Amino acid sequence: MARETTRNRKLVFTVIGWTIGLTLFFPILWTIITSFKTEGEAIASPPSFVFFQWTLENYFEVQTRSDYFKHAMNSVIISLGSTGLGLLVAIPAAWAMAFSPTKHTKNVLMWMLSTKMLPPVGVLVPIFLIFRDFGLLDTRTGLVAVLMLMNLPIIVWMLYTYFKEIPGEILEAARMDGATLGKEIVYILAPMAVPGIASTLLLNIILAWNEAFWTLNLTAADAAPLSAFIASYSSPEGLFWAKLSAASTMAIAPILVMGWFSQKQLVRGLTFGAVK
Amino acid sequence: MATMHTQNTARLMMSPAVLMLLVWMVVPLGMTLYFSFLRYNLLMPGMEHFTGFGNYEFFLSDPAFFEALANTLLLVGGVLLVTVVGGTFLAILINQPFWGQGIVRLLVIAPFFVMPTVSALVWKNMLMHPVNGLFAWIAHGFGLDPVDWLAVLPLFSITMIVAWGWLPFATLIILTALQSLDQEQQEAAEMDGAGIVSIFTYITLPHLSRALTVVVLIETIFLLSIFAEIYVTTSGGPGTASTNISFLIYAEALLKYDVGSAAAGGVVAIILANIVAIFLIRMIGKNLEA
Numbered sequence: 001m002a003r004e005t006t007r008n009r010k011l012v013f014t015v016i017g018w019t020i021g022l023t024l025f026f027p028i029l030w031t032i033i034t035s036f037k038t039e040g041e042a043i044a045s046p047p048s049f050v051f052f053q054w055t056l057e058n059y060f061e062v063q064t065r066s067d068y069f070k071h072a073m074n075s076v077i078i079s080l081g082s083t084g085l086g087l088l089v090a091i092p093a094a095w096a097m098a099f100s101p102t103k104h105t106k107n108v109l110m111w112m113l114s115t116k117m118l119p120p121v122g123v124l125v126p127i128f129l130i131f132r133d134f135g136l137l138d139t140r141t142g143l144v145a146v147l148m149l150m151n152l153p154i155i156v157w158m159l160y161t162y163f164k165e166i167p168g169e170i171l172e173a174a175r176m177d178g179a180t181l182g183k184e185i186v187y188i189l190a191p192m193a194v195p196g197i198a199s200t201l202l203l204n205i206i207l208a209w210n211e212a213f214w215t216l217n218l219t220a221a222d223a224a225p226l227s228a229f230i231a232s233y234s235s236p237e238g239l240f241w242a243k244l245s246a247a248s249t250m251a252i253a254p255i256l257v258m259g260w261f262s263q264k265q266l267v268r269g270l271t272f273g274a275v276k
Numbered sequence: 277m278a279t280m281h282t283q284n285t286a287r288l289m290m291s292p293a294v295l296m297l298l299v300w301m302v303v304p305l306g307m308t309l310y311f312s313f314l315r316y317n318l319l320m321p322g323m324e325h326f327t328g329f330g331n332y333e334f335f336l337s338d339p340a341f342f343e344a345l346a347n348t349l350l351l352v353g354g355v356l357l358v359t360v361v362g363g364t365f366l367a368i369l370i371n372q373p374f375w376g377q378g379i380v381r382l383l384v385i386a387p388f389f390v391m392p393t394v395s396a397l398v399w400k401n402m403l404m405h406p407v408n409g410l411f412a413w414i415a416h417g418f419g420l421d422p423v424d425w426l427a428v429l430p431l432f433s434i435t436m437i438v439a440w441g442w443l444p445f446a447t448l449i450i451l452t453a454l455q456s457l458d459q460e461q462q463e464a465a466e467m468d469g470a471g472i473v474s475i476f477t478y479i480t481l482p483h484l485s486r487a488l489t490v491v492v493l494i495e496t497i498f499l500l501s502i503f504a505e506i507y508v509t510t511s512g513g514p515g516t517a518s519t520n521i522s523f524l525i526y527a528e529a530l531l532k533y534d535v536g537s538a539a540a541g542g543v544v545a546i547i548l549a550n551i552v553a554i555f556l557i558r559m560i561g562k563n564l565e566a
Contacts, residue, residue, distance in 0.1 A: 011374075014376065020380075020384070021381075021383035021384050025386055027440070030398070030403070031402070042402075044408075045407075092289035092293075093293035096289040108294065110557055112297055114553060114557055115300065117549055117557070119500055119545045119546060120522075121503070121525045122542040122543070123304035123305060123308055124525060124530075125529050126303070126304040126311070128529065130304075130307075149297065209391070210390075210391040212391060212393050212503070213522075216393075227391045227392070227394075230394050231397070233397055234508045234509075241408075248394040248397070252389065255391075256390075258389075260386075263385055266448060267452045271490050271494060272560050274486075274490050274560050
């Protein structure tokens with residue numbers, strides 16, 4: 001009897017769970033399906049879900065018409081560049097805070113966090129003017145710098161919470177055994193720190209890839225990454241749904257896969273370690 | 277001696293990050309403050325002059341400001357309502373054992389990874405379009421007139437789009453918290469004959485309170501700055517019906533080139549965000565000590 005009820009219960013939850021899951025995923029699924037339609041079929045009513053002439057032409061058209069790969073490359077360079085530079089600066093900082101904390105460490109961390117609370121629009125005017133005067137508008141260099149600074153607090157915080165979990169006694173033991181700082185880093189800390197650094201890298205690539213405030217305001221035709229480039233499809237003359245869908249599918253697919261792999265780290269990173 | 281040495285090294289290791297963030301914070305913030313007291317329009321270069329609190333008077337007495345403020349609060353409140361209630365429900369659901377749980381979990385969190393410009397365009401065109409959109413087709417199926425969502429209910433529509441993207445965030449965090457819930461306690465309550473509702477009210481909810489607070493605070497910080505979704509779907513319209521503070525400042529600065537009043541607006545936005553930030557930082561700080 002009891003087993004029967006558990007089974008029924010499980011069945012009910014399976015139905016509810018899948019219904020809700022598919023409903024929430026539907027806009028993404030619909031985008032993927034539409035990307036394989038012709039423009040005519042994309043706006044057809046009633047819409048067809050499976051039985052239409054599947055085509056890859058949109059994926060080619062997007063490239064020939066709008067130089068999609070240039071913008072995709074911009075996205076890659078900007079998200080990898082800003083994350084890489086951020087890690088370069090943040091790893092030593094987080095390291096020092098985790099392993100040689102002083103009475104100021106906590107305040108420094110809290111202050112870094114507070115810079116993240118600044119609404120970007122509050123500094124839009126000065127950043128725009130600085131970019132204009134230094135010729136940084138619509139350049140990848142400028143965006144790499146801004147996104148790196150914007151995400152630096154999150155990078156430091158994430159790394160700090162990971163480094164904190166590396167037991168300090170191991171370091172002391174190594175020092176007792178006469179390990180130099182270099183050896184300490186290469187043989188003991190690096191292997192233990194790599195997973196944390198990898199998660200930080202992943203989450204920050206996702207954040208930088210999807211960032212749309214600064215990319216929309218600081219770029220135009222040249223340096224626009226996908227998050228800004230896709231917005232050009234919002235103009236009335238740009239109503240090509242199948243092509244919009246193809247461009248969108250390509251823009252979100254890599255990040256979706258990364259996101260699925262990093263769901264655990266996501267919680268830690270976005271809550272600054274407050275929920276683990 | 278050794279500690280002195282390590283402390284100096286530590287300081288050296290921290291300095292690039294600290295200095296960069298300091299410059300990143302102080303310079304633009306200082307400039308925003310400075311500009312906010314200037315009469316300064318990019319179309320009239322060389323004409324800038326000190327105007328005291330003139331920009332603030334102008335910005336704060338603009339009826340558009342109050343509408344934007346109201347829209348900002350409605351947008352933040354609406355998204356919070358949907359994501360916190362929906363997220364709690366979804367997290368509890370996903371936490372139950374069922375077939376394909378892992379896959380459903382992936383489906384539910386997927387929207388969070390869709391860049392805001394893409395989600396806004398997909399919703400605007402392929403779902404909410406009054407003629408060819410899927411919602412219009414569904415409405416026809418029920419014999420109803422299709423709704424021109426973004427023209428008639430712009431703020432509500434944007435709230436839905438944004439909530440769709442943030443629901444996974446709330447769900448994930450609440451789910452993480454749920455998984456640390458003591459199963460035995462729950463089973464004991466069940467044995468004692470507690471119903472689902474009382475288990476939820478007296479065991480689950482108190483356990484989740486911390487995660488829920490974190491969700492509310494962090495979402496508020498991000499939602500106060502919603503921009504791309506509005507930029508892509510309605511451009512703040514019709515009129516100013518879907519303009520929030522972020523979009524209003526953007527319009528002052530980059531559409532009207534009025535640096536002075538945009539800067540004053542920026543200061544107002546910073547003050548608003550800080551009201552929330554203080555609570556959040558305090559909470560995270562407490563966690564740091566524990």
